[in-house]
Amino acid sequence: MSLGQRVSTDRQLARLLQIGVVLEEVVEARAYSHLESLSPDERAELDEEIAELLDHAAEESAEHRARLESLVDEMDAETVGYDEIELLVREHYASNQPDDFDGLLYDQLCNEETAYKFYDDLIEAIEASDADYTVDEELVLDTLYAIREEEKEGVEEVTAIMEDRE
Amino acid sequence: MNTADQYLKAIYLAQMMEDGPASTGTLADMLDVSPASVNEMIGKLEDRGLADHEKYKGVELTDEGIGRARDALQTYCIIERFLANVLEVESYREEARALESVIDDTVAERLDTIIDRRSECPDCFDPEADRCECLTAEGKAD
Numbered sequence: 001m002s003l004g005q006r007v008s009t010d011r012q013l014a015r016l017l018q019i020g021v022v023l024e025e026v027v028e029a030r031a032y033s034h035l036e037s038l039s040p041d042e043r044a045e046l047d048e049e050i051a052e053l054l055d056h057a058a059e060e061s062a063e064h065r066a067r068l069e070s071l072v073d074e075m076d077a078e079t080v081g082y083d084e085i086e087l088l089v090r091e092h093y094a095s096n097q098p099d100d101f102d103g104l105l106y107d108q109l110c111n112e113e114t115a116y117k118f119y120d121d122l123i124e125a126i127e128a129s130d131a132d133y134t135v136d137e138e139l140v141l142d143t144l145y146a147i148r149e150e151e152k153e154g155v156e157e158v159t160a161i162m163e164d165r166e
Numbered sequence: 167m168n169t170a171d172q173y174l175k176a177i178y179l180a181q182m183m184e185d186g187p188a189s190t191g192t193l194a195d196m197l198d199v200s201p202a203s204v205n206e207m208i209g210k211l212e213d214r215g216l217a218d219h220e221k222y223k224g225v226e227l228t229d230e231g232i233g234r235a236r237d238a239l240q241t242y243c244i245i246e247r248f249l250a251n252v253l254e255v256e257s258y259r260e261e262a263r264a265l266e267s268v269i270d271d272t273v274a275e276r277l278d279t280i281i282d283r284r285s286e287c288p289d290c291f292d293p294e295a296d297r298c299e300c301l302t303a304e305g306k307a308d
Binding site for chain 1: 249252261277279280
């Protein structure tokens, strides 16, 4: 057991970045499957703002995923079958959809908040460590700061839409 | 998972293994910290009503402490199972121990949505083997 929140080895850092990739995969798959699950009538009824939000969330997650993957690629880490994980995530979500638009927004809010918390904890744990990683620490932190900021904006966007609907 | 939750989980598992109060020595070994650090944290857990400590006997969790410990164990099970079944990590136990302090329970909840965990979790956790008894040695679920 490792007490204290710090990332002390290369392997730990690589694994946490891989977990970040999977979390982004979850957000992306969930946003797309929400859109795909709607009937034509529901789509017509769907607020343009919500449709844009889901589209944006999916695109942004794909971009975050690519940035995290490129960091992992620079490290001497075991490869992970992301294609299989993508399938797994989509299978789990196909049978697990929110009932209405408010449920959908709430789910999206949880996604963004969870991702924000993950990057915030990861940044803190890297900053608390004296370890030398094989990848440039400054590059890792700059990437994570930028992603965390976008997750924060995502939380604010969803919150604003939820407040408008009240 | 924060440090207090890691202690609660360790006490819960030590109580299961020792079939009674958990000794400071056992907890120090499990957490890889000094007995003095264990005593200091036990004092804090007592102040928060999560544990009772009796000199020469050991520490026992209160009902509230047991609830928190079981939540922490569940988070740990999610991390182990995610590493073993999704990322296919062979040394998932070692890696879960190394990562648990950085993974928050809300993050674990999201990871939980793509793994198949038994409804009896965390009762299927084997404290001696340090893993869910439904996970095989190859890292695949039964």
